Amino acid sequence: xxxxxxxxxxxxxxxxxxxxxxxxxxxxxxxxxxxxxxxxxxxxxxxxxxxxxxxxxxxxxxxxxxxxxxxxxxxxxxxxxxxxxxxxxxxxxxxxxxxxxxxxxxxxxxxxxxxxxxxxx
Numbered sequence: 001x002x003x004x005x006x007x008x009x010x011x012x013x014x015x016x017x018x019x020x021x022x023x024x025x026x027x028x029x030x031x032x033x034x035x036x037x038x039x040x041x042x043x044x045x046x047x048x049x050x051x052x053x054x055x056x057x058x059x060x061x062x063x064x065x066x067x068x069x070x071x072x073x074x075x076x077x078x079x080x081x082x083x084x085x086x087x088x089x090x091x092x093x094x095x096x097x098x099x100x101x102x103x104x105x106x107x108x109x110x111x112x113x114x115x116x117x118x119x120x121x
Contacts, residue, residue, distance in 0.1 A: 010050060013046035016046075017042035017043040018039055021035035021042075024038050033083065037081075040076045040077070047069050047070075047073030048069075049073075063115075071107055075103075078100060078104075
């Protein structure tokens with residue numbers, strides 16, 4: 001796909017996530033951080049979904065554009081989810097930190113397995 005088109009879709013998904021964050025902020029009145037957590041969650045999911053439209057080829061150094069956007073999207077979504085859980089539930093902060101650590105490790109393992117599979121072919 002064309003990079004300009006993908007950039008426009010990415011910007012559009014960010015603006016949609018911002019609008020949803022503003023709606024949730026007004027509807028719940030739980031503080032300004034609610035906007036941030038919502039934007040991170042929705043935009044992270046959108047980045048993850050859009051990552052499959054980018055090239056999976058590495059340019060010789062570093063991850064491919066697809067892998068980079070997929071990992072970034074998942075991490076943003078996990079941070080947003082943890083923030084929402086912290087805001088709307090009484091879950092202990094240490095449990096939320098443990099969930100984040102587990103998510104990062106799983107993403108690392110999954111990415112390493114994906115890259116190892118590509119190199120083995």
